[in-house]
Amino acid sequence: MDYSKTAMEKHYQWKGKIEVVTRCRIEDRDDMSTAYTPGVAAPCLAIRDDTDKSYELTRRGNLVAVVTDGSAVLGLGNIGPEAGMPVMEGKCALFKRFADVDAFPICIKSQDVDEIVRTVYLISGSFGGINLEDISAPRCFEIERRLSEICDIPVFHDDQHGTAIVVAAALINACKYTGRSHEGARIVINGAGSAGIAIAKHLMGMGFSDITMVDRFGIINENDVLENPAHREIAALTNKRHLSGVLADAMKGADVFIGVSAPGVVNGDMIRSMANDPIVFPMANPVPEIQPGEAEQAGAAIVGTGRSDYPNQINNVLAFPGIFRGVLDCRATKINEQMKVAASYALASLIPDDKIDKYNIIPGALDDRVAPVVAKAVMEAARKSGCARK
Numbered sequence: 001m002d003y004s005k006t007a008m009e010k011h012y013q014w015k016g017k018i019e020v021v022t023r024c025r026i027e028d029r030d031d032m033s034t035a036y037t038p039g040v041a042a043p044c045l046a047i048r049d050d051t052d053k054s055y056e057l058t059r060r061g062n063l064v065a066v067v068t069d070g071s072a073v074l075g076l077g078n079i080g081p082e083a084g085m086p087v088m089e090g091k092c093a094l095f096k097r098f099a100d101v102d103a104f105p106i107c108i109k110s111q112d113v114d115e116i117v118r119t120v121y122l123i124s125g126s127f128g129g130i131n132l133e134d135i136s137a138p139r140c141f142e143i144e145r146r147l148s149e150i151c152d153i154p155v156f157h158d159d160q161h162g163t164a165i166v167v168a169a170a171l172i173n174a175c176k177y178t179g180r181s182h183e184g185a186r187i188v189i190n191g192a193g194s195a196g197i198a199i200a201k202h203l204m205g206m207g208f209s210d211i212t213m214v215d216r217f218g219i220i221n222e223n224d225v226l227e228n229p230a231h232r233e234i235a236a237l238t239n240k241r242h243l244s245g246v247l248a249d250a251m252k253g254a255d256v257f258i259g260v261s262a263p264g265v266v267n268g269d270m271i272r273s274m275a276n277d278p279i280v281f282p283m284a285n286p287v288p289e290i291q292p293g294e295a296e297q298a299g300a301a302i303v304g305t306g307r308s309d310y311p312n313q314i315n316n317v318l319a320f321p322g323i324f325r326g327v328l329d330c331r332a333t334k335i336n337e338q339m340k341v342a343a344s345y346a347l348a349s350l351i352p353d354d355k356i357d358k359y360n361i362i363p364g365a366l367d368d369r370v371a372p373v374v375a376k377a378v379m380e381a382a383r384k385s386g387c388a389r390k
Contacts, residue, residue: 017090017093055128060128062101063103064095064328065103065104067132067133068107070084070107088107098317098368099322099324099325106123113143116143121151128154130151131324132159133158135159148334155335159316160195162319164195164202165323165347166314166318167202167314168199168202168341169347171281172345172348173348173362174301174361184210185255186210186254186256187208187212190258190289192213192214192220193260196213196261199260200213205340206341211239212250214250218245219245219249221235221243248270253274255275256279257278259289264287266289267290268294268295268297270290276299280300281314283306288306292311302358319374322370322371322374325375325378326375326382327339329375330379330389332388334387339381346374350370
């Protein structure tokens with residue numbers, strides 16, 4: 001199937017993937033007077049006196065803003081907010097399909113951190129959560145941090161944390177299959193952008209302590225001169241072996257390769273240099289760092305990619321619908337590390353130990369069990385960690 005051709009035809013036909021549907025009947029004067037003036041004054045005044053009632057008297061409690069500046073859309077780069085709109089609409093459609101969350105695309109015509117933060121904060125009272133999407137690093141780190149500090153609703157950069165949660169879930173089961181411990185697994189992450197750094201931090205929070213980060217210039221070492229503050233931070237936390245050199249050097253003897261970088265940067269010899277039965281997650285899209293067949297021929301025990309046409313698809317859609325369903329239902333103020341870890345373990349638990357094999361380490365993207373299980377785990381973690389309001 002030619003997805004590009006079909007997508008163009010369908011997008012012309014659809015003229016947008018989402019629409020507004022009314023939840024109230026408006027057929028006579030009584031209907032109008034109840035839904036609008038004069039009756040609507042009563043809920044307005046109730047919210048004026050208690051802002052929290054906006055969650056009960058409006059759709060806010062089920063509404064998420066999907067926010068982008070168009071600076072890092074898919075693998076297309078800085079294509080602008082208007083060009084990012086089809087992706088944001090698609091994201092909103094997935095929210096509705098998998099978790100019955102109403103989401104709305106907000107495409108901001110600025111790539112200034114202060115303007116983006118101010119804009120999102122000013123509209124945050126209309127939403128129950130903020131999903132940041134396709135914003136380039138390192139600005140995405142500061143935008144998320146600052147919004148999390150000033151907003152009283154969850155702010156979640158899916159390119160970072162959604163990816164990290166799903167990677168961790170896949171790795172939990174891959175380690176079970178290959179007999180590895182979290183503490184003993186030696187991991188190489190190629191790509192030190194928003195996703196790579198978030199994956200490293202999330203895995204460290206789950207007990208994976210031996211992680212080496214690599215970017216296009218080579219292995220990241222805390223002794224390097226690093227202009228990017230995010231790289232300086234992650235350099236201090238990783239590469240405890242004090243390795244230096246290029247990606248091939250990092251992969252020698254490694255148990256796990258995680259790629260969030262560029263196509264074709266890994267070859268069979270590099271896989272063969274890894275430990276026995278290595279775990280290989282080449283997730284560059286649409287072309288992975290190494291083709292799954294080539295990785296398997298070189299000795300990989302398990303391969304997972306970001307693509308739907310191969311087994312073990314590591315896709316954010318397994319995380320964000322359930323996470324936001326959970327935070328909306330318990331009216332959480334934020335999404336913390338405990339909630340992210342709970343999401344990873346919940347997702348991994350959907351593959352029973354006796355069903356794990358090299359082609360079955362994570363549920364499929366269309367598995368309807370995923371969002372409810374993740375939502376429940378996120379709610380429980382939110383309540384235990386004290387950031388749930390109901």
